[in-house]
Amino acid sequence: MKRLSLSQAFWFLLRRDLLLAMRNRAELANPLLFFVMVITLFPLAVGADPNLLSRIAAGIIWVAALLASMLSLDSIFRSDFEDGTLEQLLLSAHPLPVLVLAKVSAHWLVSGLPLLLIAPLLAMMLGLDSDAYGVLLLTILLGTPVLSLIGSIGVALTIGLPKGGIILSLLVLPLYVPVLIFAASAIEVVSSGLPATAQLSMMLAFLFLALSLSPVATAAALKMSMS
Amino acid sequence: MFKWFVTWFHRFGSPPHFYRLAGRWLPWLTTLFVVTVIAGLYGGLVLAPADYQQGESFRIIYVHVPAAWMSMFIYVVMAFCGIVILVWRMKMAEIVLSCSAPIGASFTFLALVTGSLWGKPMWGTYWVWDARLTSELILLFLYLGVIGLYGAIDDKRVAARAVAILSIVGVVNIPIIHFSVEWWNSLHQGPTVTKFDKPSIDIRMLIPLLLMALAFQIYYVIALFQAARAAILQRERNSRWVEELVKP
Numbered sequence: 001m002k003r004l005s006l007s008q009a010f011w012f013l014l015r016r017d018l019l020l021a022m023r024n025r026a027e028l029a030n031p032l033l034f035f036v037m038v039i040t041l042f043p044l045a046v047g048a049d050p051n052l053l054s055r056i057a058a059g060i061i062w063v064a065a066l067l068a069s070m071l072s073l074d075s076i077f078r079s080d081f082e083d084g085t086l087e088q089l090l091l092s093a094h095p096l097p098v099l100v101l102a103k104v105s106a107h108w109l110v111s112g113l114p115l116l117l118i119a120p121l122l123a124m125m126l127g128l129d130s131d132a133y134g135v136l137l138l139t140i141l142l143g144t145p146v147l148s149l150i151g152s153i154g155v156a157l158t159i160g161l162p163k164g165g166i167i168l169s170l171l172v173l174p175l176y177v178p179v180l181i182f183a184a185s186a187i188e189v190v191s192s193g194l195p196a197t198a199q200l201s202m203m204l205a206f207l208f209l210a211l212s213l214s215p216v217a218t219a220a221a222l223k224m225s226m227s
Numbered sequence: 228m229f230k231w232f233v234t235w236f237h238r239f240g241s242p243p244h245f246y247r248l249a250g251r252w253l254p255w256l257t258t259l260f261v262v263t264v265i266a267g268l269y270g271g272l273v274l275a276p277a278d279y280q281q282g283e284s285f286r287i288i289y290v291h292v293p294a295a296w297m298s299m300f301i302y303v304v305m306a307f308c309g310i311v312i313l314v315w316r317m318k319m320a321e322i323v324l325s326c327s328a329p330i331g332a333s334f335t336f337l338a339l340v341t342g343s344l345w346g347k348p349m350w351g352t353y354w355v356w357d358a359r360l361t362s363e364l365i366l367l368f369l370y371l372g373v374i375g376l377y378g379a380i381d382d383k384r385v386a387a388r389a390v391a392i393l394s395i396v397g398v399v400n401i402p403i404i405h406f407s408v409e410w411w412n413s414l415h416q417g418p419t420v421t422k423f424d425k426p427s428i429d430i431r432m433l434i435p436l437l438l439m440a441l442a443f444q445i446y447y448v449i450a451l452f453q454a455a456r457a458a459i460l461q462r463e464r465n466s467r468w469v470e471e472l473v474k475p
Contacts, residue, residue, distance in 0.1 A: 178407035
């Protein structure tokens with residue numbers, strides 16, 4: 001039997017997860033619908049005043065993105081945990097953090113990327129300053145992978161629990177705070193006509209930090225959960 | 228010296244020894260705590276002069292500041308225990324970590340409450356979204372996450388490893404959270420909340436503060452020892468020495 005190289009294993013796992021997601025389209029649409037619906041609720045709750053809405057648009061979009069990403073986190077490992085695939089991954093000869101990274105990347109492509117595509121539409125509906133569209137997309141592009149990466153640690157810690165979902169939000173939401181702050185502040189700064197280079201650089205730094213550290217933590221947590 | 232330390236460390240790591248040792252230390256620690264807390268409170272509430280700007284209400288710092296220090300210190304202790312758990316699988320580190328979390332959460336809560344009580348006369352409101360207040364609140368959520376996760380997993384040895392990972396992740400994130408909250412606040416609020424420039428503190432105010440900090444540290448050790456002793460008994464309930472201990 002031919003042995004897979006590490007990069008082959010990575011791509012193989014990524015493709016497998018994407019294929020599984022494509023076969024289950026209803027689940028694919030759920031976080032996206034949730035995102036759109038939460039944003040719809042805001043004007044109903046705070047009033048339809050265009051000035052108010054355009055001022056808080058960035059915050060609304062980001063809070064909704066945060067919640068939507070959290071809602072979809074459980075699917076990173078859940079089905080694999082239930083059918084035993086996760087155990088096989090743990091037994092594999094390849095380093096677990098790399099395999100975890102493949103799974104998290106697949107999850108981001110399925111749950112984070114659609115938010116990126118629909119965000120401009122929602123920003124338009126909320127009346128966000130049109131100069132800020134580019135930065136909004138950039139923050140979502142840089143921020144949502146961090147959410148998936150941090151979230152994967154929480155999922156790995158709670159995967160064995162019967163009611164992991166409730167505690168998961170308690171674990172990951174505090175860790176999401178820096179991303180939320182810098183993303184919202186980047187959009188706000190750009191809306192008032194200043195460059196947001198500093199905020200975007202910080203978000204890029206968070207992304208690299210999360211990319212390098214969180215798969216290790218997730219792998220350790222998975223080993224703990226499966227022991 | 229080093230050899231002595233290693234033996235001491237290993238004995239401390241064994242639950243029966245810890246149980247006995249902690250039991251022997253507790254009366255001494257309690258005495259020390261009572262002495263320091265009385266001295267600190269007397270110095271802070273009676274001897275120290277009133278602040279020229281804040282009047283008498285500054286005196287809440289003798290509870291507030293040590294509690295805030297402890298809230299951060301205990302999280303670091305927990306992360307350190309987390310590393311020990313993951314590397315050496317030490318039972319005592321598991322117990323210390325799990326028993327520290329509620330104590331740390333209480334100190335964080337105390338710091339928040341005293342801070343908002345102080346904020347009412349000073350800022351005119353119980354709560355402002357000030358950087359320090361907000362990051363302290365997030366710290367409380369992190370503590371609650373640790374407590375919640377530990378409670379949710381039935382096998383306590385597995386639970387201890389889970390919270391070990393969580394507290395290490397948390398301790399990496401705390402500086403980032405703190406720093407980003409500070410950034411956020413300075414952008415949004417600017418100078419509307421007049422933060423008091425810390426005046427170079429009078430020595431008569433400083434000494435009680437340090438005494439109170441020491442008293443809080445001792446209190447933490449007392450609370451930890453008591454909680455740990457109870458946890459040890461519960462964990463080791465099937466072992467011979469506990470059976471002999473509780474035999475009537």
